[in-house]
Amino acid sequence: MRAERTDRTTSTPFAARVSVEQVEEGLALAPKFDADGLIPCITTDASTSEVLMLGYMNGEALQQTIVTGEAHYWSRSRQCLWRKGATSGLIQEVVELRIDDDQDAVWLRVKVAGSGASCHVGYRSCFYRSVELGGPSGGPAQLVFTESRKSFDPKDIYGDAPNPTQL
C-alpha cells in the first residue's frame, strides 16, 4: 500500500525536483520518495551521536516532523502515521534535521524523553548487536550484544500489541 499524504495544507510543502544541480546544491527541500512513497530516516542521539534507529517517513510524517519539531514516521508494519513515543512516552524532540545530497535520505538528531530508549525490544538503540568481522568460516556471521541490559520491559510498555518485526 502506498503511503499517501493525507494532510490538507494549501501550500506545497516540498519543492519540485527540477535539476541535479538544484537538488544537490539548492536551498529548497525537494525530497525524493521511493515507489512506496517513503524516504528513509536515520535517527541519532543528539548528545551521544549514537545511531538509535532507521525509520521511514512519508510526506506527511516529514512535514509533521518539520512543523512540530517531534519525530514522526510512517509505520510500515501498522501502515499508519506514527508519532514516535505516542504509546511509550519516549518522544523524540528534534534538535536538527538534515537532508542528503540527492535528497533521498533524512538524518534526525534527537533528544529522547524518559529513559532515552528508542527500540521496541527495550534497548536504547535498535543497533544493539555488532557483527563479527573477518567473515564466517563455515556458517552465518556471529553477533555480539553491545548493550548489556534493556532500558525497559516491552511488555510493560506495549502489552499485547503486535510486534512490528516481520519475518
Added chain:
Amino acid sequence: MRAERTDRTTSTPFAARVSVEQVEEGLALAPKFDADGLIPCITTDASTSEVLMLGYMNGEALQQTIVTGEAHYWSRSRQCLWRKGATSGLIQEVVELRIDDDQDAVWLRVKVAGSGASCHVGYRSCFYRSVELGGPSGGPAQLVFTESRKSFDPKDIYGDAPNPTQL
C-alpha cells in the same frame, strides 16, 4: 562487475529467519533484504560519529564488507557491486558493523582514507544541509549548508562519469 563471491563459497553466509525471537535476540546474522534484494546501510565516521551517508547493500556487498573489512555497497545508479573508494581512493575501513533489531538495517562505523570525505558532491558528509524547523509558511522548507567548503572537486576525481543523483 565482479564475479559473484557466493559461487566459490560452500557455506551459506546468512542464517534463515525462523522466528521473531531468533531475529531480535539471537546471535546469528539473518538479514532481511527488501524486494530489490537490498538492505539500507547507515555509515558514520568512527572518530567523529558524524553520519556520512546512507547506502544500500545486496547480499554480496554485505558479505564482502564482513570478509574484507572494507565497505562495499550496491550502486543503485550503476547497478553493480561498489567497493567504496575504488575510483576516488576514499576507502572506508570498517571499525564496527552493527545490525538492528529486526535485522533489516546495517550501521557501519568507518575510518575514511585520504581527505576523509564520503560524498560524491565533494563534501565530507552527504548530509551537508540542514532543514529549517518550524516551517514552511507558504513554500518548501529552506535548507542551510552545514559545511562551508568542499573537501575535493568532483571533476578532479570523477571526470566525466555520470552523476549518480537521479531526479
